[in-house]
Amino acid sequence: MTSHHDITANAADTVQADHTLRGFIGYVMKRCFNSVQADLARELEALDLRMLTFSALIVVVDNAGLRQSELAQALSVERPNLVVIVDELEKRGLIKRTQVPTDRRAYALTPTAAGKELYHTALKVVQDHEAKILAGLTDEQVRTLRDALKSIQKSADG
Amino acid sequence: MTSHHDITANAADTVQADHTLRGFIGYVMKRCFNSVQADLARELEALDLRMLTFSALIVVVDNAGLRQSELAQALSVERPNLVVIVDELEKRGLIKRTQVPTDRRAYALTPTAAGKELYHTALKVVQDHEAKILAGLTDEQVRTLRDALKSIQKSADG
Numbered sequence: 268m269t270s271h272h273d274i275t276a277n278a279a280d281t282v283q284a285d286h287t288l289r290g291f292i293g294y295v296m297k298r299c300f301n302s303v304q305a306d307l308a309r310e311l312e313a314l315d316l317r318m319l320t321f322s323a324l325i326v327v328v329d330n331a332g333l334r335q336s337e338l339a340q341a342l343s344v345e346r347p348n349l350v351v352i353v354d355e356l357e358k359r360g361l362i363k364r365t366q367v368p369t370d371r372r373a374y375a376l377t378p379t380a381a382g383k384e385l386y387h388t389a390l391k392v393v394q395d396h397e398a399k400i401l402a403g404l405t406d407e408q409v410r411t412l413r414d415a416l417k418s419i420q421k422s423a424d425g
Numbered sequence: 426m427t428s429h430h431d432i433t434a435n436a437a438d439t440v441q442a443d444h445t446l447r448g449f450i451g452y453v454m455k456r457c458f459n460s461v462q463a464d465l466a467r468e469l470e471a472l473d474l475r476m477l478t479f480s481a482l483i484v485v486v487d488n489a490g491l492r493q494s495e496l497a498q499a500l501s502v503e504r505p506n507l508v509v510i511v512d513e514l515e516k517r518g519l520i521k522r523t524q525v526p527t528d529r530r531a532y533a534l535t536p537t538a539a540g541k542e543l544y545h546t547a548l549k550v551v552q553d554h555e556a557k558i559l560a561g562l563t564d565e566q567v568r569t570l571r572d573a574l575k576s577i578q579k580s581a582d583g
């Protein structure tokens with residue numbers, strides 16, 4: 268039988284209103300990721316970066332010369348959304364977009380010196396953030412977490 | 426030193442383009458959650474539910490009579506977004522919205538018989554989905570995963 272009960276305006280009770288959903292790992296993961304994303308967004312804001320512009324910058328610096336289509340694939344981002352991100356990074360002088368000589372329809376992306384500098388600064392910010400959110404866990408727990416997430420993703424994709 | 430290397434159009438190489446990002450648990454969690462969400466969305470589509478309308482229905486059935494503001498708080502959803510969700514569930518005859526006698530500005534939400542029926546059907550779908558995505562893990566690994574996600578969320582919120 269399902270438990271039906273009125274909840275009051277009391278905050279402690281309200282927190283329990285989603286008790287059925289909290290039984291699902293998918294929901295716990297969503298709530299956790301929302302908190303991580305909001306917290307990281309605050310840190311990246313200081314560098315005028317969003318999660319996706321940060322991710323795109325990292326991939327372009329690590330893979331100088333990659334094509335826009337490859338960046339879209341690497342980040343699993345839809346093409347129109349990616350164009351907005353690339354435009355923003357180019358406008359800020361962090362990456363350059365050049366036509367691929369062998370394929371006029373393709374654009375290759377390369378980082379500028381400013382892009383490479385921001386890469387290192389931003390990586391440090393995200394590494395510190397990562398250390399903060401993992402502070403309560405042992406290395407062994409982090410390994411299990413990482414393996415579990417990979418296993419779940421594989422099952423969901425399969 | 427950062428490794429810079431050109432990537433080709435080869436899919437296996439492209440997958441590695443985000444290797445720096447894959448070092449971050451936050452990124453691994455995001456990729457995992459995206460896959461889980463997409464997979465669950467396909468399952469819920471058969472019931473004409475989205476993640477958020479599903480979540481809202483569950484909380485309203487579990488907490489008959491709760492106020493809209495309490496539902497928004499329980500799901501950590503912004504008020505305007507919640508109104509859209511509640512409108513949709515009401516229009517489909519799954520929940521009812523009634524004025525609270527003691528507070529004219531507040532609305533209490535209660536499930537209809539159809540809402541309660543869909544609650545049970547949808548819960549079964551999500552339980553089966555959850556079993557599928559966790560199939561590769563032991564109970565012990567799932568416990569560690571759940572505890573780790575809670576610890577991370579606490580650190581991110583703190």
